[in-house]
Amino acid sequence: MTYHSLILDARERLFQAGQGEQAAQLLMVELCRQRDKNLYILMNEECDKEIEEIYKKAVIEMEQGKPLGYVLGYEWFFGYDFIVNEDVLIPRCETEELVELVLQKFDEKFSNRDHVTVFDVATGSGAIGITLNLEEEKMDVIASDISQKALDVAYKNNEKLKAHVNFICGSMLDPFIDRNLHCDILVCNPPYIPDEEEMEHSVVDYEPHVALFGGEDGLKFYRDVFEKAHLVCLEHAFMAFEMGYQQGKVLMELSRQYFPDACIQVHKDMSGKDRMLTIEL
Numbered sequence: 001m002t003y004h005s006l007i008l009d010a011r012e013r014l015f016q017a018g019q020g021e022q023a024a025q026l027l028m029v030e031l032c033r034q035r036d037k038n039l040y041i042l043m044n045e046e047c048d049k050e051i052e053e054i055y056k057k058a059v060i061e062m063e064q065g066k067p068l069g070y071v072l073g074y075e076w077f078f079g080y081d082f083i084v085n086e087d088v089l090i091p092r093c094e095t096e097e098l099v100e101l102v103l104q105k106f107d108e109k110f111s112n113r114d115h116v117t118v119f120d121v122a123t124g125s126g127a128i129g130i131t132l133n134l135e136e137e138k139m140d141v142i143a144s145d146i147s148q149k150a151l152d153v154a155y156k157n158n159e160k161l162k163a164h165v166n167f168i169c170g171s172m173l174d175p176f177i178d179r180n181l182h183c184d185i186l187v188c189n190p191p192y193i194p195d196e197e198e199m200e201h202s203v204v205d206y207e208p209h210v211a212l213f214g215g216e217d218g219l220k221f222y223r224d225v226f227e228k229a230h231l232v233c234l235e236h237a238f239m240a241f242e243m244g245y246q247q248g249k250v251l252m253e254l255s256r257q258y259f260p261d262a263c264i265q266v267h268k269d270m271s272g273k274d275r276m277l278t279i280e281l
Contacts, residue, residue: 004043010059017063065202078131082157087149089211091127097269098242098276099131102187105238121188126154130163141165144175173228182234189242190221226258239279248274
């Protein structure tokens with residue numbers, strides 16, 4: 001079979017499985033990239049037998065609901081190639097916007113500083129903290145996660161991408177408090193999906209529930225961070241959180257209860273939905 005015919009066959013199968021029309025081509029693009037082949041030049045040629053075998057097996061996995069990132073074992077985030085497996089969430093493009101927002105605020109508030117301490121809370125694969133450290137050498141990043149298995153993935157990404165992030169295991173802010181550590185910037189993409197919310201099978205059947213669900217209303221971990229933030233945040237610190245697109249109003253009200261004198265803003269993502277909350281002390 002040619003590369004083109006393989007993709008056409010897989011496209012219909014994956015579309016029927018709910019993976020989207022582009023999944024078949026994205027999979028082939030990545031497999032060819034791994035072997036330094038230009039798919040668009042080879043499109044009408046007979047497919048490499050090794051690639052064909054791997055491709056067909058991967059399509060079967062994706063038909064069963066397995067996300068592309070887990071099939072490949074990596075996901076692109078902010079231009080970096082992050083290892084992922086079922087111990088960590090697959091980084092999303094919305095989270096890239098959170099990183100961009102933090103970098104922007106860094107330039108506004110801290111660019112004249114030699115070093116700034118950043119806490120990446122609930123780091124998962126390490127995508128946020130590692131990216132911040134790679135993009136801004138003045139950021140000294142410490143990242144936490146309650147899952148040691150997730151931290152094992154983050155360690156590998158840190159080494160692979162030659163970043164210099166330090167990692168500690170524990171729930172949300174607790175490991176920082178236990179070590180009497182303090183930060184200038186706190187960034188967090190917590191579990192924020194309400195426990196009973198229905199989700200796509202490709203997410204709920206494969207991605208770690210500990211990183212998805214945030215209690216009955218999805219706000220459990222925000223409350224935990226808000227309540228303890230004064231124990232870790234230095235004067236004039238900046239906090240940035242990702243959130244569900246329907247949580248903007250309630251998180252604004254909740255954060256004002258804890259930080260009545262702070263500058264609190266809800267920021268929209270590229271699709272115009274509420275996606276990020278910032279708190280400037």
